[in-house]
Amino acid sequence: MTDWRSEKMARDARIEAGRVHAQGKVVRGDAVVDLLEAVLKPGDRICLEGDNQKQADCLARGLAACDPTKIHDLHMVQSGIVLPEHLDVFETGIAKRLDYSYSGPQGGRIAKMLYGGQIELGAVHTYLELFARYFVDLTPNVALIAGVSADRDGNLYTGPNTEDTPTVVEATAFKNGVVIAQVNEIVERVPRVDIPGDRIDFVVEADTPFYVEPLFTRDPAAMTETQILIAMMAIKGIYAEYGVRRLNHGIGFGTAAIELLLPTYAEKLGLKGKIATHWALNPHPTLIPAIESGWVKQVHCFGSEVGMDRYIRERSDVFFTGGDGSLRSNRAFCQTAGLYACDMFIGATLQIDLAGHSSTVTQNRVAGFGGAPNMGSDPHGRRHPSDAWMKAGHEAEIVGDPALMRGRKLVVQLVETFGDKLVPTFVEKLDALELAKKTGLQLAPVMIYGDDVTHIVTEEGIANLLLCRNADEREQAIRGVAGYTEVGRGRDRAMVQHLRERGVIRRPEDLGIEPLDADRSLLAAKSIKDLVHWSGGLYEPPARFRNW
Amino acid sequence: MRIVTDPGSQSWYEASARQRIAALVDAGTFEEFLGPAERAMSPHLPLFDLPRAFDDGIVVGRGKLDGRPVLVAAQEGRFMGGAFGEIHGAKLVGLLRAAIASKPAAVLILFDTGGVRLQEANAGETAIAETMRAIVDARAAGIPVIGLIGGRAGCYGGGGLIAGTCSRLAVSESGRISVSGPEVIETNKGAEEFDSRDRALVWRTMGGKHRRLTGAADAYCADTVAAFREAAITLVGTAPAFDLATLEAEQARLEARVKRFGDCRDATEIWARLGVNDPDAVPAMTDAAFAKTASSVTEASHDAR
Amino acid sequence: METLHFRHSTQKAASGSKPMAITGVVASGNLEVLLERVLPPDACEVAIETPVGGYGDVWEAVVADFVARTQPGGLRISINDGGARPDTVSLRLAQGARLMEASA
Numbered sequence: 001m002t003d004w005r006s007e008k009m010a011r012d013a014r015i016e017a018g019r020v021h022a023q024g025k026v027v028r029g030d031a032v033v034d035l036l037e038a039v040l041k042p043g044d045r046i047c048l049e050g051d052n053q054k055q056a057d058c059l060a061r062g063l064a065a066c067d068p069t070k071i072h073d074l075h076m077v078q079s080g081i082v083l084p085e086h087l088d089v090f091e092t093g094i095a096k097r098l099d100y101s102y103s104g105p106q107g108g109r110i111a112k113m114l115y116g117g118q119i120e121l122g123a124v125h126t127y128l129e130l131f132a133r134y135f136v137d138l139t140p141n142v143a144l145i146a147g148v149s150a151d152r153d154g155n156l157y158t159g160p161n162t163e164d165t166p167t168v169v170e171a172t173a174f175k176n177g178v179v180i181a182q183v184n185e186i187v188e189r190v191p192r193v194d195i196p197g198d199r200i201d202f203v204v205e206a207d208t209p210f211y212v213e214p215l216f217t218r219d220p221a222a223m224t225e226t227q228i229l230i231a232m233m234a235i236k237g238i239y240a241e242y243g244v245r246r247l248n249h250g251i252g253f254g255t256a257a258i259e260l261l262l263p264t265y266a267e268k269l270g271l272k273g274k275i276a277t278h279w280a281l282n283p284h285p286t287l288i289p290a291i292e293s294g295w296v297k298q299v300h301c302f303g304s305e306v307g308m309d310r311y312i313r314e315r316s317d318v319f320f321t322g323g324d325g326s327l328r329s330n331r332a333f334c335q336t337a338g339l340y341a342c343d344m345f346i347g348a349t350l351q352i353d354l355a356g357h358s359s360t361v362t363q364n365r366v367a368g369f370g371g372a373p374n375m376g377s378d379p380h381g382r383r384h385p386s387d388a389w390m391k392a393g394h395e396a397e398i399v400g401d402p403a404l405m406r407g408r409k410l411v412v413q414l415v416e417t418f419g420d421k422l423v424p425t426f427v428e429k430l431d432a433l434e435l436a437k438k439t440g441l442q443l444a445p446v447m448i449y450g451d452d453v454t455h456i457v458t459e460e461g462i463a464n465l466l467l468c469r470n471a472d473e474r475e476q477a478i479r480g481v482a483g484y485t486e487v488g489r490g491r492d493r494a495m496v497q498h499l500r501e502r503g504v505i506r507r508p509e510d511l512g513i514e515p516l517d518a519d520r521s522l523l524a525a526k527s528i529k530d531l532v533h534w535s536g537g538l539y540e541p542p543a544r545f546r547n548w
Numbered sequence: 549m550r551i552v553t554d555p556g557s558q559s560w561y562e563a564s565a566r567q568r569i570a571a572l573v574d575a576g577t578f579e580e581f582l583g584p585a586e587r588a589m590s591p592h593l594p595l596f597d598l599p600r601a602f603d604d605g606i607v608v609g610r611g612k613l614d615g616r617p618v619l620v621a622a623q624e625g626r627f628m629g630g631a632f633g634e635i636h637g638a639k640l641v642g643l644l645r646a647a648i649a650s651k652p653a654a655v656l657i658l659f660d661t662g663g664v665r666l667q668e669a670n671a672g673e674t675a676i677a678e679t680m681r682a683i684v685d686a687r688a689a690g691i692p693v694i695g696l697i698g699g700r701a702g703c704y705g706g707g708g709l710i711a712g713t714c715s716r717l718a719v720s721e722s723g724r725i726s727v728s729g730p731e732v733i734e735t736n737k738g739a740e741e742f743d744s745r746d747r748a749l750v751w752r753t754m755g756g757k758h759r760r761l762t763g764a765a766d767a768y769c770a771d772t773v774a775a776f777r778e779a780a781i782t783l784v785g786t787a788p789a790f791d792l793a794t795l796e797a798e799q800a801r802l803e804a805r806v807k808r809f810g811d812c813r814d815a816t817e818i819w820a821r822l823g824v825n826d827p828d829a830v831p832a833m834t835d836a837a838f839a840k841t842a843s844s845v846t847e848a849s850h851d852a853r
Numbered sequence: 854m855e856t857l858h859f860r861h862s863t864q865k866a867a868s869g870s871k872p873m874a875i876t877g878v879v880a881s882g883n884l885e886v887l888l889e890r891v892l893p894p895d896a897c898e899v900a901i902e903t904p905v906g907g908y909g910d911v912w913e914a915v916v917a918d919f920v921a922r923t924q925p926g927g928l929r930i931s932i933n934d935g936g937a938r939p940d941t942v943s944l945r946l947a948q949g950a951r952l953m954e955a956s957a
Contacts, residue, residue, distance in 0.1 A: 226940055418938045422905070459940045484911050484939035516948055520562060533834060547747040547755075548831030564878055584875045584887050597854055599904050599933050601879040602887050626880040 007176035014039045014142075014178050015201055022202055025154045026186060029207045032062030036071070039178055039202075040142060043073050046095075047140035047168050050080035051331065052102060052370065053213050053303045054161040056146035058182045058206035060085040063144065068093045075099075075122075077138045079130055079164055079331075081106045081368070082213060090119050099138055100368060101125045105213070107365035114366065114439050124366070124445055126373040128335045131164070134171035143172035143179045146210045149190050150183045154200030157190035160304035160312065160327035161212060165195060167332045173199035184209040191324035214306035214542050216282045218256035221527045226416055226459045229508065229518035231257035234346065235266050236511050237462045238412060238455055239275040242388040246278045248338040248375045250347020254414040254457075256286040258346075260523045263293035280338040280375075283308040283319065283327070285541065289524035289534045291318055300337055301329040302371065311538035331371075338375040343388035344410035345375035349447055350419065351427050354475045354487065356450030356465055358413060359432040366435065369447060376448040378409040392454060395466040408466065411448060412455045417483030424485035425458075426478065450474075456481055459515075460488070461507040468504060480505045556774030560698040561722045563773060565607045565622035568658055571773040572696075572780065573611035573620060580609035582639060590633050592668040601627045604635040608643045614781045616653035619643050625660030625701035632706055633665040637675020644682035647691050654692045654784040655683075657714065662729065663705015676706030683713045684790075692716065692787030696776050697723035698756065698769065704729045715787040715853055718779035719756035719765040721835065726754040748831065752815040757830055757838055761819055762805065763848045770835040788851050798852035805847075822847055857901040857909055859916045863926035866894035867953055874952035877945040884937040886930060886949040894926045903934035915939050919946045928953065 003009075017038040021031045036059075040046065048063065049056040063071075064085040074095040081087065081103035089095040090113060099122035103110045113119045125133070134140065145168055148159035158165050173179050180202045181195075231254060238244065239258075249255040262276060277297040281287070283305045290296050299319055304312070304327050312319045312327045322328045338345065349358040360367045382389075389407030396408050415425045436444040456463045456478060463477040473495075480496035482488030499505045508515050525531045528545045555571035563571070569578055582588050584602035593600050605627035610619050621640050623630040632640075640657070647655050664672030683693050695711045697703045698720030703711050708727040711717055719725065728736075730744035743749060752758060760768040767783055769775035788794045809818045819827035822845050833841065842848050867890065877885040892898060899916050919925070923946075930949070937945070 225944065226938075416938075417940060422908075422936075422938060484914055489911075489914055515944060516951055521558065526559060526562065532832070537832070543746075543748065547751045566875070583873075584885075585873050585889055594854065597904065599854070599879050599902060599935055601885060601933055602875065602931070624878055626878045626883070 011176045011178060018178070018202055024152055025201065025203050026152055027202050027204045029058065029205050032058065032204055033065050035180070035202060035204070036062050036066055039180070040066070040071050040074070042071060043075070044141040045075040045077060045138065047134070047143040047172060048076060048078045048086070049143070049145040049164060049168060050078045050082045050086055051161070051163040051303060052080055053215055053305075054146055054163050055083055055211045055213070056144050056182050057083055057085070057211045058204065058208070059144040059146070059180065063094065064088045064092070066094055072096075077130070077134065077140060079127055081110055083211070087113060096120055097122060099123055099125065099130065099133070101127050101130045102368040102370040104215075104367050107367040111364055111366040121439070121441075123443070124368050126369045127331060127371045128339070128374045131167045131332050134167065139175045140168070140172045140177050142177060143168050145169065145179065145181045147181050147183045147194070149185050149187045150181060150200065150203045151187055151190055151197070154181070154197035154203055155190050155193045156181055156183070156195040156197070156200055157192055158194040160309050160329060162194055162329045163303040163331045166330060169195050169199050180204060182206040182210065191326070192322040194328070212306055216251055216284050216305045217307070217541065217545055218251070218253055218284070218286055219528055219545060220256070220260060220286065220523055220525045220530065223253055223257050223260070223520065223523060225518045225520065227253050227257045228261070228520065228522060229459050229513070229515055230254050230414055230416065230457055231261050232265055232513050232518060233462055233508060233511060234258055234412065234414060234457050235261060235271070236269065236513060237506055238410065238457070239266070240269060240271055242343070242391050242410060244275050244344045244388045244410065246342045246386070247276060247344040247346065248280045248342050249284070250372065250414075252348035252414065254348055255346055256284065257523070259284060259286040259290055260525055262290040262295050263524045264522050267293070280334050280342050283312055285528070285531050285539055286525070288531050288539060291315060292534050300334050301327060302331045302334040303329045306542045307540040310540060311535050314538055335371050335374050338371065339377070339379050340382055342375070343386055344412060345372075346412040346414055347372055347376065348414050350425065351430050351432075352413060352415065352425060352456065352478065353427055353430050353450075354478055355471070356453040356456065356474065356478060357430060357446050358448045358453070359430045359446050361430070361432040361435050361445050363431050363434065366445070369445070372447055376411045377452045378411065382407070382409070392466060395464070397469055408454060410454050411452050412457060413448070413453055414457050417458050417460065417485050417488060424487070426482040426485045426487035428487065458483060461505050461510070464504050464506070467502065473499065473504065477504050556772060556777065558773050560720060560769075560771050560773050560776055561700060564626070565624040565658065565660065568773055569607060569609075569611070569620055569622050572656070572658070572777050573613055573618065574615065578609055578611040578620070580607060581643070582608065588635050588639070590635055590668065592633065596667050598667065604633060604639070605630060606636045606639050608639045610652065613653070613656070613777075613784065616784075619647050619650070619652045619655045620658070621656070622658035623660040623699070625699040628665055629662035630660040630699070630701040630707075631662050631665035632672040632675050633668040634671035634675070636665070637672060637679065641675060641678045641682050644679065644686050644693070647686045648689045651689075652691060654694055654787070655686060656780055657693065657695050657710070658699070659695055659697045659703040659707050659711060660699030660701045661703060661705070661707035662701045663707055673706070676709060679710050680713045683710065687715055687790035690790075692784055694718070694780055694783050694787070696780060697725055697765070698771060698776065699723070702726070702754070715790070716767070716783040717765040718767040718769055718776060718783060719759050720769045720771045720775070721756045722771060723756040723759075724750070724754040725759050725764065730754070752831060758815045760842050761822055761824065761845055761848055763801070763850050766849070768835075768839055768842055788853050794851070794853055797850070801850055801852045855903050855906040855909075857903070857912050859899045859913060861897045861917070861920045862895055863897050863920060863924045865924050866926035867924065867928050867950065869954035870957040871953045871955045872957055874949055876948045876952060879933045879935045881935055882937055882941065884932055884934040884942060884945055886932050886945045888949045888953050889929045889931075890927050890953065891929050892927050897925045897928050897930070899930045899932065901932040901934060903936070905934070905936045911939055912942075915942050919943060923947070923950045925950055
């Protein structure tokens, strides 16, 4: 007779083995290794919560300290490879296979380990894609997650950085998996229940509060005239042109400059209320002046940002907050919002080729994708119209019945033609292709495919790829804004001039922008301290961004 | 749309030496000596394969401040950290010596320097000594020398020594004044004594607010060129005489300071002893709130120098 | 240090009558540009000292575009470079030309 409950019985056995090291659900911080060695089995699929920001670091250290003769060959599924321990487990043999999404801080080391064959790589995903696979073919046996506090029944308060936790728990707890949460403290009563206790099997009291990476803080002091010029062009040539109200910003300095120009430059252009009102965005400190000036109606967040918690509490008209007052973020929902409910994604990249494909992979760094490919793609499942979306759709080449025309998501790449150390942003061939060849990847790690990109903005101008009618025009439109890179100097001048006359390429002067006006005095805040003053002292920047 | 900004509202910290001078003195009155077209550049930097600047990182000349003639020198903190080289130093010394002959209402020095340029250290050190001598001579001749400090490089090394010989100093929050810089202290005394990467500690110990509260600086400005102009005008009018009484008062003030604060382990302890109500709040204070706090500290204002 | 010299003929003289102007600062990623109205009105010379070698063709393209766009006849332009990107060079040249537009 078939046993249809074997998974359930295995789960019960794991929990029973773990209970030896617990009092009820509660496990002491120094018993983490014992707990993990009791609950985990060789070959398990483990989801270790490494988010964009919040890290289950105590559990990560515990896992890395397990005996590799007892625990080995694990299959790690996790969105972020952020801490050294996330890769240490592959060196000791505790883990073998990896499916992940983002590896920013460990990008260099992960590239080396991939080249060296120490990691058996499943795939590099986008966030939504990896979350989706948790429910189909990458369902974890055990999830190791992080929260701020829990009660003895396991009711969990994640704090403002809820991020991936609900998704991970959903996929694990309801499919016979075991969920272990580390918390900063055990309390009598949690401020709000983010995850109900019956989905949490063990609660570990961590030795230190979990680590959060301040990923979204851009110091206005470091913004350059070139970035300001690019931001001015984007505001006038794209935000205003399409009337973009619902949007997502990347994390670069260019988009941060746009945020700081809203209450100054965009205000002078009379755009308040007409653009940038509804956001899917982390709580960027550089958005504070725009919020304080009444530009921003609503922001839903993927995660929080270090130092922004008090400010968010006091601005609940703008942010999503719980009954306790603190931010409620949710990466899966916010990614979905960015994909379907935003008319524009605008962000930076490291390399763009002649077809408009872009990648953040360089020869020695594999930073992964995160969420940009979700935001930066045209969702074919979208069915609701908006003016911005319809206008972009009209500009794209229409074949067939105009009555069947649909809109287009605006996907904008904001780049300077040269990066650090005179490295060109525009290239004939992406480094990602070389990486794919060297590591035997079936799919080259392209961040945003050329057919999804609608505009490229550089200090030389805006290329509107929607208006290009063939591959040649597209290539020349890209070359035409590529400045003095080799790609830019290789342009067909006559064709670029022709594209400019058609409005495919627009220079600053075509937009009525004088490049010499691109000045730091236009920034609503010139320093982190200015941001603190804008917030009325509610923003509390981390030490490395302070000089006070 | 043509964007027009008032030059006086420019950030002092972000402005170049030339922008600072242009908006500091009366509009259109500045006349440069030995300007960039003269190409008085460092003879030493090419030996190190380093780029030179047409003015060697310092702009000197004359202008008017509130209608009165002044001589002005401004260091460019972004060129080699505003450091003193041979030409750079000679331009400043020459300006100060010219003051004795031309008798301006004041000499204004817009400090922005990390100290002496490593590649021409001997000439730089000599320039520091000559500058201090020239300042003393100018002050003895009745010409106030006013230092303005709020640039990127701060006022370190020999620049800190020279600042100590000025008649009056104005400083903004960003301005730092010290002889040994944070890295130098850490290298010699260890990170336990002074962690140079702790930016809050650096500003607490050397920054404009601390220097103002202890009376090392005589005026505190918001970070705008207009605020420095106001301060300069006021300080020219209140510069103390350069006589034995002033020097003895300065000696007494410094002795009292060592006695009173010598055992303090942190600037906040000093501020508490000075009678600041909530010392921990000082670093985050806005300029207006701080100016109010400073005005209630009696030691911050004095007639010594 | 690499030294580069470019000489162009121009269609017309640079506007304005200011004899000299300077803009920018020699710092990492930045440069200073000194402009002097000392040449015949149909000539423009640009001299560059840069610590970053091997970019002669890029400098040539940047300068040629500037001359074509601005027609800086009569100007001798001297550059001390601190390793600036081409877009920064273009911006400083344009800033310099604008400063020269003023009357003397």
